[in-house]
Amino acid sequence: MTYGIDFGTSNSVVARWTGNGTEVIRLDSAGLPAEWNRPGFDELFPSVVSLRDIQRTLCFGWSAKCETADPQDAVKRMLASRPRAADAEGYASSGAVPEEHELWLGDEPFRSTTVAAALFDRMRAGVRRNLREMDEAVVTVPANATGAARYRTRAAARLADIKVKALINEPTAAAISYAHDYPGEGCFLVFDWGGGTIDVTILEHYDGIFDEVASRGITALGGLEFDEELVRLVLTKLGTDPGRLTRADARRWRRHVELTKIALSQPDTEEVLFEPLGGLPPVVIHREEFEGAVEPLIRRALVPLEECLRDVGLSPDDLDAVLMIGGTSQIPLVRREVERVLGREVVDARLCNPMTAVARGAAITAAEIDGLIPDTTISVATSHDLGLSFEAGERRGFATVIPRYSTLPARGSSSAMPATRGASRVVLEIVEGDGQRAADDERTFPLARLELRVPQPHGDPAGNVFDVDYHYDRSGILKVHARARNSGTVILNEELDCFGPDGTPIARGLDRELERLLRRMDEPLVNGTRPAAEKQEEPTGSLAFPESETGVSTPSLVVDGRRIVTAGRTAASPRPPSLSLLGSALKAVRQRYPERRVVTVLGTDIVDAVEHEEQQLLDQAVAEGMIVTVPTASPQAVLNVAQQLDAVVVSMDDLTRFRTPYPWITESGRFVKIARVEWSWVFA
Known part of the structure; x- marks a missing residue:
């Protein structure tokens, strides 16, 4: 039996075809917490992974979202990674293609495709708990998903032993679901705004055929940005500068913020009491305040709506139905x-369920592919121009091969030849984006860099012409075929699935990495550290070492900050952790070891309990790599950091009891004990 999977940024949904309709599979309803028990939420599987705070084992879904200190979401966004702006020039000259995001769990990094595969695996396990097997599926992707997102989504499902029969765009799936439940033909506009992306798509539905004719969107604008604006609003009402919102603030209030946003999204709710953590006073959030805070985001979201209509020369009067799907919509x-913009009403949410319509449409598509729904044909169009990047002065040119909105499967062709006599190869730099823009524009995604070997390098370039065929299959996966025109010899014939700078196929090694990750559901992950760079968009996977003038890494010293921030305090005086106290200890450490680079280890439980006025100082120290945060601080976490840095350990605890698992701490000079005597710090 073939299923439909809506793999979402915040939540995922699985549905199946029952013979005359669709049914949503409740994958994780038993784990739904009471405060989230709202209509329809039992059909959602949060796309979240995390480590349990005490056991340090891996968990997913509602447990990861609501029962852990550091839930990791938005994996779907990571699948669409592209070079940072600073790397664009390097790409153009070297041909490197974007590296994949990594997600740190404990002290181990895992590639985003691996983590996505683990989420697919848990969805498959959820179906199995319903006494069924999900071996095949139609999987949905955002209408404006890049080539990387499509490849990695398919690879993730495949790693979880789910055969992907097709990838279809989310708005198309929603329109299919609506047209199946309420038969009718015409022109549909789908406004799809969920947790991570916004897509506006226009489709035509005639004689059982669904045909995409236009699509526009923004790949990083959704409910996550609404959450950030709500946190800024709370900070403003608390008298704190909202311009200094940090990721730590967003993480600290994540669950409460999302519940408040959901409550304010109910038509009959005008205000919500928000109670911040850390002993801060509660504040009342009024609907008008919330709407004022998110209005700029909504204005941005209306741009692709207007662009989409303009692309195909339609007016709102030409539309037969307007569907709004996704939680943010x-x-x-x-x-x-x-x-207001369209001058007409949208379809009632009760007629097109905003949270499950995409999965239902995918299940209907699966049934159509299997021949279970006669007289229905589903057609999908490309969402980007496919082209070649070439030298064109200061900016790189974009030569379109397959135009946007081509119905899948789609083909295009081009010819290529050496630029000069004696050249041994011809390079094809394949890109997806907007053909009206430069190929090195920030909206252009570098898909692949292929090299064609020239059969007769010293011959006339005109005699070394290649004919290149580009073919998108029904899932939007690209295959490239190249042959030498004179001899007919096939030079290249492959499916593009490479997104690493070394050309490594996307799935190579991921199966072993997935196996190692899933073992962590039973085996605890060691409380390790994450690099300071992880606080940025793209983790590097290694701690940065400052270099001396001789080019040799500066020796490091790791300070166990757990007890220092509460030194001398008792249960009778449970004051918050003090950064001032930590600062005085670090001053003494630097005076004693001026040649050492000092790194302090703190747990997120301590970080969250720091007084509000000291949060900015703490966040700055974390960003600069002076403080490393770990999920739960423990002697083992400190020792793991020190072991990675080959550093000396400074702690108020006697760590010699850990000499068996960490024998190096018994070596001379590897462990220093610090103590607070009256107002001074002394070392032993």
């Missing part, structure tokens, strides 16, 4: 603004 102000 259900915020009352969003619906009102879309209706």
